[in-house]
Each structure stands twice: as structure tokens, then as C-alpha cells.
Amino acid sequence: MPELPEVETVRRELAPVLARRRIDRAEILDARLTRPIEPGWVASELRGESIVAVERRGKYLIVRFGSGRALLVHLRMTGSFRTALNGGLEPDSYRRAVVTLDDGADVSYRDVRRFGTWLLVEPDELDPYLAIRVGPEPLEKAFTARFLRDRLAGRTAPLKAALLDQRSVAGLGNIYADEALWRARLHPRREAGTLSSAEVRRVHTAVREALEVGIARQGSTLRDYRRPDGAEGSMQDEFQVYGRGGEPCRRCRSPIARLRIAGRSSWFCPSCQPAPR
Numbered sequence: 601m602p603e604l605p606e607v608e609t610v611r612r613e614l615a616p617v618l619a620r621r622r623i624d625r626a627e628i629l630d631a632r633l634t635r636p637i638e639p640g641w642v643a644s645e646l647r648g649e650s651i652v653a654v655e656r657r658g659k660y661l662i663v664r665f666g667s668g669r670a671l672l673v674h675l676r677m678t679g680s681f682r683t684a685l686n687g688g689l690e691p692d693s694y695r696r697a698v699v700t701l702d703d704g705a706d707v708s709y710r711d712v713r714r715f716g717t718w719l720l721v722e723p724d725e726l727d728p729y730l731a732i733r734v735g736p737e738p739l740e741k742a743f744t745a746r747f748l749r750d751r752l753a754g755r756t757a758p759l760k761a762a763l764l765d766q767r768s769v770a771g772l773g774n775i776y777a778d779e780a781l782w783r784a785r786l787h788p789r790r791e792a793g794t795l796s797s798a799e800v801r802r803v804h805t806a807v808r809e810a811l812e813v814g815i816a817r818q819g820s821t822l823r824d825y826r827r828p829d830g831a832e833g834s835m836q837d838e839f840q841v842y843g844r845g846g847e848p849c850r851r852c853r854s855p856i857a858r859l860r861i862a863g864r865s866s867w868f869c870p871s872c873q874p875a876p877r
């Protein structure tokens with residue numbers, strides 16, 4: 601599932617293709633993408649819109665239009681974009697939408713498992729929609745150690761589960777949460793509310809480092825995630841713990857272990873990240 605670094609990589613590659621262009625044609629091929637809104641209506645509303653910016657909040661892509669409206673895209677499990685700068689997209693049985701821009705470029709959206717969403721929002725709807733779902737951007741100033749401490753305080757949930765709450769750390773998912781906890785040397789099952797101030801500061805720094813490495817490697821290529829130009833990211837070669845069960849910890853050589861937390865696999869080093877008593 602694409603997380604902040606993967607979505608940011610998509611944003612950086614889509615922005616130069618989409619910005620300052622007008623949508624000449626839009627076709628939505630799967631009603632699930634826009635439900636409960638009728639896909640034909642969304643497609644006709646997109647036609648003629650001029651694109652002023654492509655932004656990101658957490659795992660959401662935000663395509664901002666000259667009208668003040670925005671298209672909010674969530675890739676969920678397997679959503680991705682492909683661009684064909686001179687038109688002529690390759691056939692793709694997983695294509696769910698295509699827009700053609702006024703310079704002839706085609707931008708298609710593919711989604712194997714079909715959990716992704718396209719939501720067209722009115723100018724006054726965007727901020728309230730995001731405000732209740734997504735906390736501060738972890739790589740921006742508003743995400744402070746103090747903010748994180750307040751979010752974790754009093755919580756009995758496992759630390760890993762608490763970090764996956766998008767209102768605590770926007771854009772963090774299973775991969776980068778495991779990577780951050782390994783960097784912070786904290787066990788994923790630690791009770792979130794029991795962290796000392798120093799431990800919270802470690803998590804705060806580790807989250808930022810893990811996400812920054814992910815962005816620098818242009819995201820990880822897992823299953824169906826690809827960059828819009830079809831290239832693969834390289835982050836999967838850099839994982840310290842994620843998916844490395846049984847392999848040696850890069851710090852202490854102990855075998856990486858795996859357990860399930862909140863229904864998701866978690867990888868960690870049992871020696872660097874001691875279990876809570």
C-alpha cells in the first residue's frame with residue numbers, strides 16, 4: 601500500500617505533467633472509483649477544468665483546479681498513475697480512468713484491487729474533509745515531538761497501532777512505521793501511553809528519518825506500486841526490518857522477527873527493540 605513517500609513520489613512526477621494544463625477529456629471506467637457519485641457526472645465536471653497545482657496531504661493526492669474545486673485521490677492498496685506524454689497509452693485491463701490534457705498527454709489511473717477513490721470536492725469542502733482525517737504533515741514544522749507526545753498520552757493501544765492513526769502521523773503506514781520503530785529501538789507492542797519524553801523524541805526523529813529515506817529512494821516498489829513513468833522505486837532494497845523476517849538485523853545481527861498487531865504484520869529486531877515487561 602502506498603504510504604507518504606510513495607504518494608509524494610507520484611505527486612512529484614505528476615505535477616509537471618498536470619500543472620497549468622486543462623483537462624480536455626475525462627473518462628471514468630469504474631463506478632467504484634467515485635461511488636456513490638455517478639462516474640459520468642464526475643467525468644463531465646472534470647472536463648474543462650484547469651489544473652493549478654498537485655499537492656499531497658498524508659496519503660491523499662490533491663489536484664487543485666482553477667475553479668477552486670479539487671480532486672482528492674486516494675490510491676489505497678494498488679492505485680497508480682501512468683502518463684503518456686504524446687497520448688497512445690498501452691492497453692491495460694486494470695485501467696479505471698483516463699484524462700487527456702490540452703497538450704495531448706494522457707494520464708491514466710490503474711487499480712488492480714479497486715479500493716482507490718476519486719472524490720471531487722467543492723472549494724469550501726476540502727479543508728474540513730482533511731481536517732478530521734489527517735494530522736499535521738510529519739516532515740513539516742507543525743509535527744513536533746510535543747504534538748506526538750500529546751497524541752500518545754494516555755493511550756493503551758500498542759505503539760505501532762497508535763502511530764498508524766493518520767491523525768497522529770499523516771501518511772505513515774505499515775512499512776514506514778516498522779522502519780521508524782526499529783530506528784527508535786522501541787518494540788511495536790509497547791503501550792503507547794507509557795513512553796517517556798525521551799522515547800517520544802526518538803520516535804519523532806525516527807519517523808522523519810524513515811520517511812525522508814523513503815522519499816529519497818522514490819518510494820518502494822511492492823506488488824503493484826509503480827511510479828507514473830512506469831519505473832520502480834528502490835526503497836525496498838533499503839528496508840531495515842520490513843519484510844526481512846529471519847534475516848540479520850543490520851545493527852546487531854539478531855534475526856528479524858515478525859508478529860501481528862491490529863491485523864497487520866510487524867517486523868522488528870527482538871534484541872534492539874526489547875519486548876515490554
Ligand SMILES: [Zn+2]
Binds near residue numbers: 849853854869870872
Ligand atoms: Zn538488532
